Amino acid sequence: MEDSIDVILQDPCTVLPPPKHHPVVTACTGALLTGVYGLWSLFVLPGFRKIPWRLKVPYVPSSKDQTLNIMKLLKGRTGRLADLGSGDGRLVFAASAAGFQCTGFEINSILLTYARTKAHWTGLPSNQANFVNKDFWKTDLSSYNNVTAFLAPGVMEVLGEKLLKELPDDACVIACRFPFPNWPHQASAGSGLDQTWAYDISAVRENLKNASGTVVL
Numbered sequence: 755m756e757d758s759i760d761v762i763l764q765d766p767c768t769v770l771p772p773p774k775h776h777p778v779v780t781a782c783t784g785a786l787l788t789g790v791y792g793l794w795s796l797f798v799l800p801g802f803r804k805i806p807w808r809l810k811v812p813y814v815p816s817s818k819d820q821t822l823n824i825m826k827l828l829k830g831r832t833g834r835l836a837d838l839g840s841g842d843g844r845l846v847f848a849a850s851a852a853g854f855q856c857t858g859f860e861i862n863s864i865l866l867t868y869a870r871t872k873a874h875w876t877g878l879p880s881n882q883a884n885f886v887n888k889d890f891w892k893t894d895l896s897s898y899n900n901v902t903a904f905l906a907p908g909v910m911e912v913l914g915e916k917l918l919k920e921l922p923d924d925a926c927v928i929a930c931r932f933p934f935p936n937w938p939h940q941a942s943a944g945s946g947l948d949q950t951w952a953y954d955i956s957a958v959r960e961n962l963k964n965a966s967g968t969v970v971l
């Protein structure tokens with residue numbers, strides 16, 4: 755009679771035969787993993803080498819809900835918009851459809867080419883949707899009165915310092931998924947991974963000024 759699985763597991767003397775792998779399955783799994791790694795490095799790595807480790811942000815596209823939440827928070831606003839790390843351009847396309855003059859900053863040349871090609875095919879003029887191959891950390895953002903950032907939690911504090919130095923008083927900043935630490939938000943939309951926060955730069959400046967003036971006894 756064959757041993758049941760319970761008996762096999764309880765008996766320390768039982769030696770299970772090694773699992774058999776079909777060579778074709780092994781080869782296919784290897785090829786699949788190599789392909790996934792190749793695609794990942796193709797889409798995530800280009801342009802990364804020049805960015806310091808602590809500021810590196812990988813490509814993760816916004817969901818539809820996240821994009822809708824951003825557009826809700828931008829309602830009623832106009833002017834120039836910078837998307838910091840524009841990926842495949844989805845946010846720039848949504849904002850330009852709402853009337854903003856958008857610039858997408860992107861260091862990944864493959865994503866940049868995709869976004870530019872899409873803008874070209876849809877006939878979008880460059881004053882409505884412009885994609886530039888620039889590191890936004892090294893770019894002066896003072897001419898933008900709207901900024902969107904879907905980046906990473908570890909860079910939000912440094913980004914906040916940069917934006918506070920450069921943006922005009924009437925600027926609105928939208929943070930996606932990861933809020934700015936210590937910044938009071940004006941409004942928020944959505945929840946969970948799709949949550950977005952809107953910040954009024956002059957209100958943030960005022961708040962931080964008051965906080966630093968607080969005397970602790």
Ligand SMILES: C[S@@+](CC[C@H](N)C(=O)[O-])C[C@H]1O[C@@H](n2cnc3c(N)ncnc32)[C@H](O)[C@@H]1O
Pocket residue numbers: 805809810811812813814815816837838839840841842843844845859860861862865888889890891904905
């Ligand atoms: C999380 S993705 C967001 C993509 C897009 N904004 C979206 O919502 O779908 C962040 C993007 O920022 C780009 N990125 C990271 N650091 C950058 C930098 N210093 N300058 C320009 N782009 C950068 C990455 O290549 C990536 O495409």
